Amino acid sequence: MRLLLALLGILAFTGCHATSSNSGENDPEYPWWELAFIKPNFMNVWVEDSSVEDINGKTFLRAGGGNASGAEPNDDKESARGWVGVGGTGKPVIGAELPKRIFVRWQSIPEQKTYRAWVDIPEEARRVMVTSTQQRCAETPDKTARFMASLYLGLAPGGVVQVWVRDLCRRPIKVARAQAELEPLGPELGKNGGQYAYPVSEKAKRYIDKFGIPYGSW
Template identity: 45%
Template sequence: MRSLLLCLALALLGGCAHADKGPGSLPYKYWRLGFLAPDYMEVWVETADVEDIRGQKFFKMGGGVVAVRNPPDNRGNAAGWGERFGWGAGRYVNGADLPKRIYVRWQSLAEPQTYSTIVEIPERARQLMSERLEKPCHTSEYREALAIGLAPGGVIRGWVMSTCGGPTEVFRAQAAVEPKGPSQGKTNGQYALPLKPESRAYIEQHGIPYGSW
């Protein structure tokens, strides 16, 4: 009873620990951040750091290889992103509110080149992530995933999506070349991984389709 009275008193003064977060907050426990690349255009993410709308910072929310298809015998198509794709390789950002900005640094292994940028997440993305779907499916009621596409030339695209709907694009951006090179210059210019044979064969035959992303 004493704790209940204390909570009620705190609520009158400005809220207690168990009160709802309020407008603009997540209507679900956490959202997912994932990364992907066009066919054969392999990418290694060095870091992805998140800042939410409350000013909280979450470091190393992405790293390593991204989701990319490497069909043998050049059966894939590196140009464009296609109409449908998955959430990308990533993780849930536990404890974060809706995203405000994301810092990403990655190695474009297909070129090779290293890029970095700070993406300001638009308000439209947060609105879509917090709105309940008009036709929820049995696995999802919200667009709880933010997928980021990384392409050669420093092209970066972002989509929000649920488990049962297609992607909705929310931003496009252009990253800058990272002057220190891969791994902030700590590897003497050595990139994280060599290209897979399928990717190398495709690029040797078709080149890199700059301008298609």
């Protein structure tokens, strides 16, 4: 009888332990991770090219491009300073294992300059990416784990690159920062007569005239 009670106690304990672990291993999961580009408010960015080198040393070209996610709010506030929210739609890097480093070349529209950089992704970031899809957030245990891991590159004037990943509770976690260099060939590697993707918007012009470009805030 004592043995039976002991076994029942062990089963009850392990059952509670399994429940409290909030495992998301059986939740739906996309096999790849996504790469997204973001910008500070009003500091428009056109991504010309990007590549990913994964942890197996394999390179994936044209991993993403075009306009970076961001906004031009009508609140008459100095909202380009720092990073206001981290989010946006990314593109899955199909076939890639977790990222080791990422290349990006982009046009900083308000500066009319082109930057390029290789950004190393630390092991900490990869651990967070894995956990985010395999474990549920303890604050919302009834909500499934994230469907897909995400990595965000924030691109700012002056060639600043910030990197975030989302944790299991969907919070952005800053994991790296890099300084890009100017692309000596200019926009589109000099193939477009020095023309940028588009001019500075009227709203961005008014913002910059009033507040300037907040170098050093990113």
